[in-house]
Amino acid sequence: MKKAVRALGALARLSDRAVPYALLSLVIPVGVLSGFGVYSVVSDGHWLLFIGILLVCTMLSSLGLLLARRKVRQTLAPAVEHALEAEATVPDYWRERDRTLQREMLPVVSGLLEQEPAWQALPHHALALVREVAGRYHDDARYAQWAFTAPEVLAICEQVSRRYRQVLQAHVPGVEHIRLSTLMNLNDQVERYGPLAMKVFKGYRALRMFSPQGVLAEMLTQLRGEVFGGLSTELQNRLRQLLLLEVLRAAIDLYGGHFRIDDDQLKPGRVTEKDQQRQAPDLDPVRIGLLGQVGAGKSSLVNALSDSLKAEVSALPATDGVTVHACAIEGAPDLRLIDLPGLDGSKKVHDVVFEQVRQCDLVLWVLKANQPARGLDQAFRRELDTWFAEHPEASPPVLIGVLNQVDRLVPAGSWQEPFSLTDGSTVARAVAEAKAWNEQLLALPGMVAIALPAHRPPFNLAELVERVQEQYANAVNVQLGRRRREAGEFSISREMDRVRKAAVGVFGLLR
Numbered sequence: 001m002k003k004a005v006r007a008l009g010a011l012a013r014l015s016d017r018a019v020p021y022a023l024l025s026l027v028i029p030v031g032v033l034s035g036f037g038v039y040s041v042v043s044d045g046h047w048l049l050f051i052g053i054l055l056v057c058t059m060l061s062s063l064g065l066l067l068a069r070r071k072v073r074q075t076l077a078p079a080v081e082h083a084l085e086a087e088a089t090v091p092d093y094w095r096e097r098d099r100t101l102q103r104e105m106l107p108v109v110s111g112l113l114e115q116e117p118a119w120q121a122l123p124h125h126a127l128a129l130v131r132e133v134a135g136r137y138h139d140d141a142r143y144a145q146w147a148f149t150a151p152e153v154l155a156i157c158e159q160v161s162r163r164y165r166q167v168l169q170a171h172v173p174g175v176e177h178i179r180l181s182t183l184m185n186l187n188d189q190v191e192r193y194g195p196l197a198m199k200v201f202k203g204y205r206a207l208r209m210f211s212p213q214g215v216l217a218e219m220l221t222q223l224r225g226e227v228f229g230g231l232s233t234e235l236q237n238r239l240r241q242l243l244l245l246e247v248l249r250a251a252i253d254l255y256g257g258h259f260r261i262d263d264d265q266l267k268p269g270r271v272t273e274k275d276q277q278r279q280a281p282d283l284d285p286v287r288i289g290l291l292g293q294v295g296a297g298k299s300s301l302v303n304a305l306s307d308s309l310k311a312e313v314s315a316l317p318a319t320d321g322v323t324v325h326a327c328a329i330e331g332a333p334d335l336r337l338i339d340l341p342g343l344d345g346s347k348k349v350h351d352v353v354f355e356q357v358r359q360c361d362l363v364l365w366v367l368k369a370n371q372p373a374r375g376l377d378q379a380f381r382r383e384l385d386t387w388f389a390e391h392p393e394a395s396p397p398v399l400i401g402v403l404n405q406v407d408r409l410v411p412a413g414s415w416q417e418p419f420s421l422t423d424g425s426t427v428a429r430a431v432a433e434a435k436a437w438n439e440q441l442l443a444l445p446g447m448v449a450i451a452l453p454a455h456r457p458p459f460n461l462a463e464l465v466e467r468v469q470e471q472y473a474n475a476v477n478v479q480l481g482r483r484r485r486e487a488g489e490f491s492i493s494r495e496m497d498r499v500r501k502a503a504v505g506v507f508g509l510l511r
């Protein structure tokens with residue numbers, strides 16, 4: 001009796017004092033009614049009838065149990081499975097290195113959970129994961145042990161708690177009442193309050209965590225002592241796995257240089273969480289750099305793109321020979337075309353162009369079709385690849401190869417409009433060969449062949465515009481990464497602000 005009272009007391013504390021009163025208001029009337037029933041059975045001699053009805057009820061409830069068990073399996077488990085499957089699809093802004101790392105870390109997540117599956121162990125597992133990811137991004141293993149700072153861990157926690165809560169809210173009914181602290185205390189409470197409390201707590205856990213079907217399943221399992229396929233335990237295991245996968249994703253975001261949490265800082269003012277989910281971040285204009293050797297036709301392409309798209313063009317003179325033009329195309333409303341000086345082998349030009357290209361979201365690499373010398377382009381490509389490999393936190397721009405001046409692949413004066421690239425003619429074959437050769441030489445697959453002869457209509461510009469439209473979303477991601485990185489450059493006040501925000505998020509969840 002004493003234990004039952006203490007168990008009710010604990011239950012009251014954990015449930016804002018509502019559940020015990022609800023139970024009592026149910027138990028007292030049912031008890032009184034049962035008393036009257038027993039009296040009536042004894043006094044009127046309805047023993048046989050009573051036993052018969054009892055048997056039928058037991059059979060019916062067993063049937064209900066079976067049905068409920070099937071239904072829980074059919075609805076609840078797939079929902080959590082679905083969330084786990086969604087977790088496997090990686091964000092499109094991740095680079096190959098991030099994806100490979102995630103694949104390599106998946107067995108580590110399973111290994112940690114196998115080693116120690118309790119809720120209490122999760123913070124240790126999460127730290128181990130963050131440490132491991134930090135280590136993979138930093139070469140020096142000694143430093144990697146402590147390669148993350150307190151604000152970083154708190155920021156990861158904030159992101160995980162927000163995303164995890166969203167997933168749970170979407171898939172696990174009633175989960176908004178969950179408190180991780182409750183779950184973590186659960187085992188201690190169960191040990192302290194003995195077997196009766198255990199049943200009550202397990203029922204309570206099901207009530208708080210899952211759907212009404214879950215409550216039914218859990219209650220019946222506990223009360224009738226039947227093994228119910230360990231469904232809720234299994235689901236809890238899946239939820240733990242989900243939480244660690246979220247930690248892994250957040251750690252890769254942080255150390256891979258795509259920390260999404262900073263999206264808030266890119267937005268003006270503070271808005272509600274729901275609005276934040278709906279609202280697209282304010283974008284800067286997407287920067288499209290035109291890169292290539294002298295005379296490749298970069299300026300001609302800028303003019304052609306501006307003219308053919310009837311965009312408002314405003315040339316903003318730049319001191320370093322870089323000219324910027326505003327323009328818009330359908331689906332990509334705010335572009336800046338950065339007309340870069342042509343690569344001519346001089347260090348001065350090279351340095352200006354290299355600096356600019358690293359700050360572009362998309363690069364149109366313009367190549368002159370009838371010029372075989374590719375040494376400058378190849379050297380630039382190698383240097384670019386090396387730089388981005390050495391700076392994994394930076395996002396490389398989207399590259400589109402443009403084979404310009406294909407009209408010059410035919411004898412002078414023989415270029416005729418309309419011209420087809422697919423009719424199998426000698427010229428079409430020459431263009432295809434030049435494309436394949438340049439694509440392979442510069443590792444730029446999917447090159448677009450165009451021609452912009454002076455005083456003649458441009459050829460195949462529409463395909464290039466289409467390609468830019470296709471790549472617009474990727475270019476936006478590059479820009480967000482770049483801005484996040486810029487915003488992430490060290491500032492004590494911003495770090496303190498981060499700690500404050502992250503702490504609010506974490507303690508909000510672990511209330």
Ligand SMILES: Nc1nc2c(ncn2[C@@H]2O[C@H](COP(=O)(O)OP(=O)(O)OP(=O)(O)O)[C@@H](O)[C@H]2O)c(=O)[nH]1
Pocket residue numbers: 292293294295296297298299300301340341342343404405406407408450451452453454
């Ligand atoms: N026939 C033909 N001529 C072209 C084509 N594209 C550009 N030109 C000509 O090539 C010359 C160089 O073009 P630009 O657009 O100035 O080349 P650029 O890459 O900007 O050159 P720099 O600014 O010096 O690096 C100009 O005379 C253009 O008219 C083309 O597709 N066909």
Ligand SMILES: [Mg+2]
Pocket residue numbers: 298299300339340342
């Ligand atoms: Mg030019």
